[in-house]
Amino acid sequence: MALLQISEPGKSTMPHQHRRVVGIDLGTTNSLVASVISGSPTILKQIDGSNLLPSVVHYSKDKILVGKDAKNHLGKDAENTISSVKRLIGKTINDVNKDHFPLNLADGDGVINIKTSMGIKNPIEVSAEILKTLKIVAENKLCGELMGSVVTVPAYFDDAQRQATKDACTLAGLNVLRLINEPTAAAVAYGLDKKPRGCFVVFDLGGGTFDVSILNLSKGLFEVLATHGDANLGGDDFDQAIVNFLNDKYKLNITDIEIQSIVSILAREIKESLSIKKEVEVLKKISGIEIKETFTQEQFKILVKGLINQTLKATKSALHDAKLNNEQIDGVIMVGGSTRMPCIQEAVKNLFKQELHNDLNPDEVVALGAATQANILAGNGQEDLLLLDVTPLSLGIETIGSIVERIIPRNTTLPVAMAQEFTTYKDGQTAMIIHVVQGERELVDDCRSLAKFTLKKIPPMVAGAAKIKVTFQVDTDGLLSVSAEETTTNARATIEVKPSYGLSEDKIKAMLQSSYDLAEEDKASRALAETKVEANQLIELTQKALDTDKDLLSESELTSIKNDLSELIDSLKSSNNDKIKEATKKLNLQSESFAAKRMDRSIQKALTGKSINKLEF
């Protein structure tokens, strides 16, 4: 029994058509995946039960480890253990300082090559391993294949870095609905996109990086006005401040790696405790030296004052770049685990003189926002879809009688691919014109013509025997590609068009309106066109039959068939659906016995001169 989730009113999906989508925060230190479950954005837990997947990949000769298992190799096998790959993606070897990475880096024709035990890997491949792990977690949890994902990137990522991130997703088998900026995702998580307008600050202090962004919201779209930050400032530096203090005071050996790693862990514990408690007592023996200390939040604040000031300075610079002052800010969002520190919260609050958005888990807020965005893009959400992300008008092809056969209905979420099978209309037909049209009307002339191309090399067969599969595919950028394929011979033809090109919103509205106004008329025109197609087919068949087998008919029979035939031809000149239908019916009836006689003759022909056992049935 499949398990159900509660849908938004009117958004229940058909069975087997759930749109499973996720939001992914592909972080420098940790990565997360989230999805909207029964209306609530929820972090999907990793196999070990934790919410975070460390963004670390370890390559051995025949095995790839990702996450915690890989992290365990950081100390022992640094060369083959890649962390912070986000700092390398989309960059060339000239962009990075090789000394900052304990890896074997080399130039690889535009990308950075990383030499590992498993061979040369590039940052795209390494990121894809992390994404693959997240994808598996999500598909297990959501019980099925993902339709798409929204992946977050820092606001300052350039085109190359964004493209490389997209490539990593493709390599991991993830369909990217959209890349969105991390600060935007955070704002979405707090529901700020539902406000009419405003300017927001996103203060993101992670484990190893600090970013501050100024966002401007108008008409539901976020624009990044300015970003600032420090790629090498984060929670680790706050730990280091405590480490330095302890080293100084207790004269610890700073060259002894073992001692220093114990001190580091201790410092981290102190920092984290001070985020929930006013003071922490420490009593620990490190290689014979007894450490006895009481840390208070006040004391800690003094230790890290320089670091706090650095973040404030960057924030002020970003404000300056955005040409705003701190009173023009409508909201401040705290992102990243390090913003849990009370001293940071207090400093930011003082700067903007307002309460902070900090009630969501700062480690998860970006992934949660991405999941919300993915849900909206997939059309599962409470909100109506953005016009950009659906087909504004239906797409279809012309069939006999100038009738439009719709293949992708309007308002279908992008990306989408739909196929339909068509066949030939005449005996021995070897080519087919595919006329791609857009619009809601029933007849081709009332729709917008987008493109025309010909599928050739259809093998000659009787009418209706060929199977021609026409596939329409529209990607996220609205690019339509149409392909036609004769399935028995694989003869193929394709074309690409941009359907929205040159269509204004008003034009789309007008096209829709006319389809509503003229719905009745259109229904009638379509019916008439269909009747005409049928009539023409009958006329053609009858004429062909008369040419070959006229002698089967008596004089009177011939005359009445001929009469009915000309009556039908005449009726076609009018546009009277009923009249044509009537005439078609009459000729059909009249020629019934003729058809039976012809059938007898052809059977006789087939049987003549053949012995019974040579007959093929």
Next chain:
Amino acid sequence: MAISLTERAAKRAKSYLKSRGKGVGLKFGVKTTGCSGMAYVLEFVDETSPDYQVFESHGIKILVDPKSLVYIDGTELDFVKEGLNEGFQFNNPNVKDSCGCGESFTV
């Protein structure tokens, strides 16, 4: 004629309604579709309508349209965990057969 929720399902539904911020209850129903005839509808409800029959179970309002009720009368909605997956499950006494995946059924 009765429709109900298990306590577990009611608790979940309550928390989902709370985090959603609006909604008066849940709507149960069926629609004809799917590989085995019919499929369940489980949605949030923002407004009650006089056309619907209203049940209440563990403090959660359940709205059912009269057409659907004949197919799901006596149903109890449960919340279950299966390995990593969790979600709602209809225990419907009217079901004769369901498709392999259980997303649709016949009565």
